[in-house]
Amino acid sequence: MILKTFIKEIKELSRESRVRLSLLIVLLLLGVAVFISSRQYQQVNTQYETATQSERANWDNQGEKNPHSAAHYGTYAFKPKYPLSLLDQGVDKYTGTSVFLEAHARNEARFSAAADQTGLARFGDLTPDFILLFLIPLLIILLGYNSFTKEREMGTLTLLKSQGISGWRWMLGKWMALFVPIFLIAFLLFLIAGFVLSGLQDFGAFSWKALFAMFAVYIVFYAVFINIVLIISASVKKSGISLVSALGIWILACLVVPKMATNIAQAKYPYPTAQEFAANILADKEKGLDGHNPWSEESKKLEKEMLEKYEVDSISQLPFNFDGYRMQKGEEHEAMVYFKHYNYLKEQYAKQTEVYQSMAAISPFLPARFLSMSIAHTDYETHWNFNDAAEQYRINTQKFLNDHFAENSKFGDWSWQADADFWKKLPAFKYEPSNLKQTLSQNNGNIVLLGGWLVLSFGILLFVVKIK
Amino acid sequence: MITTQNLTKKYGDHLALNKLNLTVAEGNIYCLLGANGAGKTTTINLLLGFVQPTSGSASINGIDVTTNSREAKKYLAYIPENLMLYPNLSAMENLDYFSGIAGKSLSKTQLKAFLAEAGLQNNAFEKRIATFSKGMRQKVGISIALAKDAKVLLLDEPTPGLDPSASNEFGLLLQRLKEKGVATLMATHDIFRAREVATHIGIMKDGQLKQQFVASEISLGDLENAYLKTMDYKNALP
Structure with missing residues (x-):
């Protein structure tokens, strides 16, 4: 009965022009979106490669220079575009792609794609994740809103019941008729994306396993949506009411709840404004050692400590250049200040994430969206981790430069210059995002929520289609 | 075989079917005649298990339709008035x-x-x-x-809208099923068709089975008169 119902439903769907047209439109849009995204992915990564090489060449070829001048000259850490961003661009567009690494200051990632666009960008982009997360659920509604109501409206339900139909088998046949086409569309998209990505320069980051995990997330999300659409269709009497109700749920789950979650999260756990954030950092910086100010109280205290430790009378007798040492200690104090304030931001972000997860109880869209972005490495978590890695690299770079200055020059000799070959000894910046196993374990909550939605919605569906 | 015993159905205060006792044996065609609202369709819906009786019982091939509707459906086929496919x-x-x-x-x-x-x-x-x-x-x-x-065939007004030849073909088909031993219960307004195909005829009014006949023992004219009298129709032809 399950197979017979499945075949019957597929035949009916395939013979309806609205269904054929909708499938064609979705497939066309997917094709265009994948093409545009893969072009963008290639362009961004080419730019990344060019910028990384060019910036490193600038650094390596500074010539003879004082290390602290080089520290102020600075360098850049660039964020690559990860392969699965081809499918889910997440928040990539709104986060910066490069961090300027310099002495004394932790800078924000800058040059986001959104900043380069005009106001028209507010209308959104045609990306695969837009189709996967918004249009395919709409397609499910279009295919399934009248799955049960049509039987009542056409009058076929009477004959079906007289034939002794089994409710759950009938439902499974209808469920499969919705699931299989959606599964095939998603499978085709992910397969094409997999082949496109495996053929592109991806810095070894592409993994079929991660692609499969992302595919599984979307399949579960669609199964939940199919359940919801069928629950509505089995519960109401008219197709029109079913369509309006399903669209209402789509608007609520995919549009309203995510925006509501953002508003609630921001209201409950606000970030400081950029001005407040900068002022707080400056205030804390001023409470500690300034590497450039040898007359400050903290500097004098450090000087005294060193003189006592090395049992000498003046800083010029120290076995290292105290200027370089003080500079490094100043960096360490500033790094701690930045760590404290950025940690506060991260704590706020973690609390906001908890709000999002609690809202996921009323929208399966949220856990699916977070899982997808996380696997694609286009979420805020990845952005934070990249910024942290860039900051750690900045701290290490400053230490590398200050130590060299302190160990190789004399106190007061600001004209001392490091060799031209010295810069090449600085290791290159490398950032490895979390692997799939780590990503999934960080998203246990979202996995449980999405799984919960699947089990609960399927249980309700079984309950509502039970026919005597 | 179809059997009902004191089968009763109430919708609120309205008594749609009142203590119906009916038996349709194997190889019999039982036609239920009656005006709209007489209880014919209610009887069929109760036998199909679509609605639950208020009291009494009904069985198909000895299986109680009120307690084991799905099992009973294995033995019956149903053709409604407006068959939708x-x-x-x-x-x-x-x-x-x-x-x-x-x-x-x-x-x-x-x-x-x-x-x-x-x-x-x-x-x-x-x-x-x-x-x-x-x-x-x-x-x-x-x-x-x-x-x-199926061993049992339930027909709810199956012939309206059929042209005479299709209606005749339908009658012949019922005869063939009768020969195979199928028990048929047909609700109809068509006295002529009922007299043609039925082995037994019952006239219903206000949820009650008022009269029953063996079809071969009553002429079409007498059946029509009996029907009109049951319906309290004053202008019956002599």
């Missing part, structure tokens, strides 16, 4: 699906044979139901009933 599927596909629901897996040859037995023209087998007349749809409905090989 899937318009975008062909006659073959509709028959295949509805037979599949009843647990029958039929070959193409068998499907064609059942459609032909129901009187559908060969060139209509592969056509979509959307292009069919009511008579053609009824024939597909009959083929579904035939394919189920």
